Amino acid sequence: MAALSRVTAALLFSVTATAAAQVLTLTEDSYGDTLVPLGYPVPLPVDSQTPVDGFRRYAALQARLDELALSSDSIREQTIGQTLAQRPITAVQLSDADALTAEGFAEPAALINGGIHAREWGSPEVVAALVEHYAERQNDGGLYRYLLDNLNLIVIPVLNVDGFLQTQRYPDTFLQTEYSGDPTPADLSAEPAEYRNYPRDGRFRRKNMRNVDETLCAAGSTGCVADGMLGVDLNRNNTHAFASGNQNSNASGSLVYHGVSAASEPEIQALYAAGNLGPAARLRLYVDTHTFSRVYYGVNTGRTRRDALARALAQRMSAATGGVDRYPYNPTPAGQGIGSTDERFAYDYQIPAYTLELEPSANGGSDYGSFGYHHDGFVLPASEIARVREEITAANTVGLYRMAGPPSLIAAQVRRVDSDLLVYDARWMRDGSTRALTQFGDGNLEPGVAYRLWLAFNKPMRWRDPQTQAITQFIGQSIDLAPQIALTGRDAGGAAFSFALATTAEGWRATPPGTSAGCLRYADDAYQVVFTLPTGSPAIEARRLQLAVTATDFTGQALDTNPATVADWAGGWANYEDDAGRADTDVGGSDRTLVLVDDGSSAAAGGSGGGGSVGLGSSLTLLLAAWLRRQRAQKSRGKPRLQ
Structure with missing residues (x-):
């Protein structure tokens, strides 16, 4: 982390005179002016293709998906877009070769997205686990063979590839800005007040990457860390309710900056392209996987039957994790929105669509005995992720099975x-x-x-x-x-x-x-x-x-x-x-x-x-x-x- 510390002075100068910034380091139990003790071991990326009690490095995770696609006729990888740094964004398609059910009717489809916010490491693990679960059971002759034959499932383990890689470069270090006095910096004037002291980069980066110069993005470089002030919140960049509500901003430095226009970002364009693999007209379920709060967020579109079915489905999926209210359903009233992906799929296709926030609950890391840092909910203990993988895989299976269609x-x-x-x-x-x-x-x-x-x-x-x-x-x-x-x-x-x-x-x-x-x-x-x-x-x-x-x-x-x-x-x-x-x-x-x-x-x-x-x-x-x-x-x- 020494290389990152050397850029602190440059960052302090580059923000403005009225905003201070410092580089902080996560620790298990060490205290100091620039140390943030969690109360449990700090998770670091693991170079393992197979699931572990922890979080896999992006390259290892992608290698695992490549291996599964090569070994199965029912698992295929599709390049659905590129990041600004020209990295491929990959979707995994789980289905048989045709677009028909076993009876010969048009096949329904579902889309599950992961890794839209870079710092939410639980999301790629949980979404990739669904692919692994299917792969292990594809020849079971029962439930999973049925789903592969009768449903076209598209999965994106990591949408925000550039941002995710940035968090893994600095897995225990992050940049935090602190504001004092008026006026606030010009490029942050519209930042919602509640976000003004939030961490910006390193392990807690949220947005995509705007600085695509590979030499600047080398480990410990000034350019990549300074880019924490830029980027777009991909979950505010969507075509429904773009630039609406009080949870987004037109300030480019804001953590919830919505971008210059709806779907301006290549990652969101890739997400929509993944939906078209369904094809989009056959979609019946969308889940965008996040961390944290332990809740199914959704929207009421004003269509009574869709809204009721979306609620019932969320409750069924929640029950598979340990109780109907363990992941409560919290929909936005009809007509309101913030530009999130679940709003886009719910309104455009009138399907159950969710922003699934994984655990911990709103209490954050204190659920696991943390010392109470306000962003520790994004740092799920490595010892918990295996259980979360299993619980959400079961929940997703319930949703996919139910939306594959009623029994006859x-x-x-x-x-x-x-x-x-x-x-x-x-x-x-x-x-x-x-x-x-x-x-x-x-x-x-x-x-x-x-x-x-x-x-x-x-x-x-x-x-x-x-x-x-x-x-x-x-x-x-x-x-x-x-x-x-x-x-x-x-x-x-x-x-x-x-x-x-x-x-x-x-x-x-x-x-x-x-x-x-x-x-x-x-x-x-x-x-x-x-x-x-x-x-x-x-x-x-x-x-x-x-x-x-x-x-x-x-x-x-x-x-x-x-x-x-x-x-x-x-x-x-x-x-x-x-x-x-x-x-x-x-x-x-x-x-x-x-x-x-x-x-x-x-x-x-x-x-x-x-x-x-x-x-x-x-x-x-x-x-x-x-x-x-x-x-x-x-x-x-x-x-x-x-x-």
Whole structure:
């Protein structure tokens, strides 16, 4: 740090006569005029590609991402822009090769950004951890394979590359200005008063870098440290509410300087380019990761449904970190703003968009026993980051899984247990932008005969503990682990009835597709139950017999009651019907679309019995496929069923 100390005199001269500046050094417990004791070891950048109890150097972090991209077809790096120093800004894209879901519909997208403020070292670690988590689990056959196949996730671990490198050059040293007397320096006249004694550079640099001369930016140089008075706050440089509110400034030296115009900075242009990889029209979630305060900041855009869903999603994600209010949701009222990135994505695309402030809480480093320096919240102890990585990875997983789309019941089979004879087969299949239902079999059930009912959904519905392989709650979630299934309809005399089947959580299928009692595509996207109807059951010789299925995914999202109209996002869920058939309530309900015996009467016991129509060519193809499927089942009893 001696080289940095030599520039102090030059800095004092370069600011103005009415502002003083000094270089201070962070320590664990040493006191002095220029020493700031934290009360815990000062984190220093670590030259390790793999995660450690600490913060990785930028080069090591980037090398790790390069390695993961080279070793996986589902992880790709994209250069989305350049800094003023001509350093590449890199996004990591996590998805399969096409832009379609497993069913063939247009894939949704999400964008998670990190490192927009240089001093917030927890952000790149947490965002990179999500990439690492995906990479380790990409072949799990379940949740993460589903997300890779059905969601285009774009991740930017470090947006403000130049600024981040500056903080790592001086990991325990920083520049602080102190103001006294009037007038204040001309270039800082509009600095909000609360920021006037805040640290400006070194470990506590916030903004991007304006001085791009590589010789000046050598370690310990005068130019780079003096540049702490310049730069733009990238989280004030956005197209919505640019130069608005009381948390930004038109003074170039301000910590919250918004820049000369909206999106003037190459980093913000790169962020928007990353969104276009979605493409932007398919975005459903945006998270900008910061430190500190332990809160989900957001905005209310004035669209009631979007605003309610954004709040509910934040609470679900917070719960995955240890409680609904552990990361409370704090939205800005509609019409207000400061030029932040979450405002831009929320208003332009009407999606849930957040500024996620990592821990510590607003108490700062005192959460970990610090001595109380007012900026120590930006210096998370190295011993805490591994836990924070895990917690926020779980929170992001909840958000991505939920915004990938609501669950739909898309297939069912009924077979005799004794012979494996296929009694009923139904499947919703893509037909253009909708699904069409094909059903085969007479569906008549006999008393005293054991039947195997198999149901399949369009996404993994449950979380399975990796160690015990038991179905359990995902972190912080609370749902019914077993679905509710009933046979409903009208008996031989025309009276309505409902016969509930006994279900347990053990019925979820983790066996690979193509095997007996297997899943459809992903572990736990299918459920199986064996049932027997007693003599005298109203389901025997029923005029109308249909399935009534109530289930949620592992975040509590209920079924789309009409799979024919595929759920999508339009500032709220579109084509996501509830029990009354309404598509604008965002709540879903129970599926009653699969009819084993149909006398042409209306659905009994409430709910929708609707389905989609199929064109003639598609209908013949589907019916032929179903007929062949049944013939093979009857001739090859005991073989794995075709799915």
